[in-house]
Amino acid sequence: MEVLTNRQKKALETRERLLKTSLDLFNKYGYEHVSVEQITKACNVSKGTFYTHFPSKYDVILEKFKELDHFYSTVEKNIDGALPASEKILLVYQEQMKYLTNVVGKDLLRTVYTAAMTNQVQQDHYLINPQRKIFQIMNTYIEEGIQQGEFRQNISIPNIQAIIQRCMRANVYDWLIHSEDFDLASEMSQFTKIVLNGLKSNK
Template structure:
């Protein structure tokens, strides 16, 4: 692989600076109260430079979702394929919660979730897009669980996925509004296990 040119290195540095500065400003002032002009002024670059890397302000937020989805792909490869579907789902969520707690953190996640609810986002929201890696992985586990007789057959895959994903978002929301005594991983495991139990086929 050829080494990066000084121009390529500069481009990477500029993009990273725009990303970090934008997120810092969103966290400090609120997503809807920060303009692209404020971001570019803080980075000492032109608006044209911002648009070179991010088509819209919201694309900065999308970067964090895409980082999460890349993480999910890595986790999936390390999950024991012999586990029941419900255990795979719980394992995926456990790793997700550890990542959110230890890598993403509350401040950044609050910014991401707040931006997701702003009226300035006019496009279909990536947070709930079926194209996201987390949904694709979850669908494969649910389909496997149905085929192997672990999960009920009377509920469609997408409906089961919606139920499970709402468990995740509810727990994350609670974590964001509680003090530090709220153990996200433990709460998620307990809550999701109860919901998954209700989706399983019961032995008569």
């Protein structure tokens, strides 16, 4: 195990402070109303220090949100390979929704969705980036479903993936605007089952 120098430890501490302070400010004032200058003043560091750690303020959000990728990899490893593709997709989504509810929380998700709708974020933002682990996993399951005759052959893999992605985003959005009695994992499961049934072949 590599031992960090004092300078490296201090850099990590600064990065974590910038991350936490940024997210706190985004949650309090709204992503679009917080500047890099406000973040650096609150942390008592220079703008140059901020940009050493994060290319932009949106990258602060991505840094936190990308923790999900490690979680998806863990979920994938624990799924029975013998299950039908549709059941694998449901299991991944159910675990994802539990994680979003219990670990990520509404505040951060609201910030991510709000930031995605501002003109300060590039079009190919994280929510729809095809390189995300969740989408790579879904692609694998969709390909399996088509090859095994579970899913319809007349809909392309990208189109099926787009439909399934919209299930996820639509349910998360509903969760964000509903009261606490909205069970995200349960609602996601019901909604996605209906959509997946519509994608299945009539064999």
